[in-house]
Amino acid sequence: MRKGRDSKCLGSIIFVLVFCFAISALPFASAIQRQKAKIEKHEFGELADGIALYTLTNRNGLEVQISNYGGAVVSVKTPDRAGRMADIVLGYDQPQSYADDTVFFGVLVGRYANRIAKGKFSLKGVEYQLAQNNPPNHLHGGVRGFNKVIWHPREVSRADGAALELSYVSKDGEEGYPGNLSVKVTYILTNANELRIEYSATTDKETIVNLTNHSYFNLAGAGSGSILQHVLRINASRFTPIDKTSIPTGELKMVKGTPFDFTRPTVIGSRIDQADEQLRFGKGYDHNFVLNKKGKELSFAAEVYEPKSGRVLEMWTTEPGVQLYTGNFLDNVHGKAGKFYNKRDAFCLEAQHFPDSPNKPSFPSPVLEPNQRYMQTTVYKFTVRGAGRGR
Template structure:
């Protein structure tokens, strides 16, 4: 039902540190979080300029034991710093230390994705009898909103602190026809870092014409630390008994296949490398995992558990709860050694992974999938919460 699509709640978060805060001890951070009812005031600095002179800013936030830096360009999470079991911090999100690399890369590191997360077959869909042709940027398909999706836009950013924490409200107006999508879409994405250090992302959008919407965040995680090597030893659990197999161009076939007895069974935690080299047609086609997992909970009014990721070496653990019905697990298959991160080390295959909460890929062309249609008078809402610990 389309109306069930709108039941998801909007929320918000982002965090990071100033240079001075970066030297603050783990114990001092914990004391600050205990003694204050608010997160630290977000700090703004110039990060760079686009070729037309448009300024791009970086916002630094911190709360609990979590630190985060966010760019106004693409709503990109440039870094996410977490302590290990010994209180030692590391940036666990892949990215770049300069704007130029973000402008040219096609990896979507840390970006807000829209209007439509994931692929739409043939770069087209039909809604209410009208066929809309989209920007094609992945073979014959449209990926993550097209060649200039939300990840390539400069967002208006409003910082805030309140009793719940500290964060940013990012605003963008997508014009009617942008990348081929109908309707003027007014979007608000809210990043909130609460007192526990949980990172909440809340999405909200309205339209003046019927359209489709599927927003997500495209952070690449390595809980051992950016530039530390591959994630094949990470342990992953997904609350999903089914997944959507793909065919040509990694477009879903429409089947909801059972994970039982396949390399796609993450219902109980296992290392990502345990089955990734298995001679399974789906793994061969995608060069690893790049599949939408169908969460057993479906669409929910409040965020419910979707995934748990743990690095045994550092003890860092990330738990993801969402209102969305799916999560795209991507094992960094196309990182090919051509990109260099802030650590000065190059990124190779499986040096990071994505867990993108979402509605399913190609839903506008798959009537059996949960609807992604948004109509005038409705509000798209979605919430995802990332909780962190180390033991």
């Protein structure tokens, strides 16, 4: 008899627990139903016809704005641990500011991201001379790189979220590069709270390609001040030391025992002002890290945590390297919402082939042949971490 009563009591308890769980889940479920992944087009300034701003929203309420001028990521709005939304990338309110920009806020960079020594490289015995727009070197594709062109936009259907495809044909000889290069870049804001960037390119003549996005992040909110208390981990046991003009020496140096060891979570500012030649050359961190990986698989590259807000940025990429840049050259730049950005107010994590790879045979090759397709994927995943969980 007692056994029967116990069974009834147990059944009642299970029913109550299931009922309570179902009731508590209703607000979340209804919120998911209310918000669907979508993309909206808006006017964006008066610089030129065809320039627009596209707002991608996922079903969780995350929002990313992208312009087809320079392929710029204009804003990324994510919640902190209390659910408060903030824009976590630096940028401008108007396309004219992107046209005048010299620091590459959020833009697509190409044909060759980062530096090429003295603007020179050779392919099959033919030497090419590029602009030395970062004297004495070539930087980020030249005077009118991919950050200064109007991309052709197309909204595309993706099962995993809202997506915008941008395409551009770089003509043979543009900025000194050989070959007609057809480029497509697709931004996807997934329902897993990821900004996924997929790149592809083909050429009709042997050339070099190294594409990336140059977003500046501050996980406490754009314009909120220094990022030196952010906590960083990079999946790299080696980095590429540079000379005084920021060109790699060719060495792959172990990070252990140096200020470049981020193999464990480390406060960005804890060693940035040490008396170190490499930090002096870069005026802080502006260096390529050699990711611990084999081949071109999509793999973990880095994670950044901002303790006060709880925001976490995780980066994955198919590329062999990632450039850590700590905004060392920002100097009172007038940005969005009337805010001004200064030195070390943001960080960049740029997926890439190594700087000056065309002149370093020991580095992974950036050469693209006419019968090949360049492909690259980088993912930025946004999460939050609860208070007291440490690093």
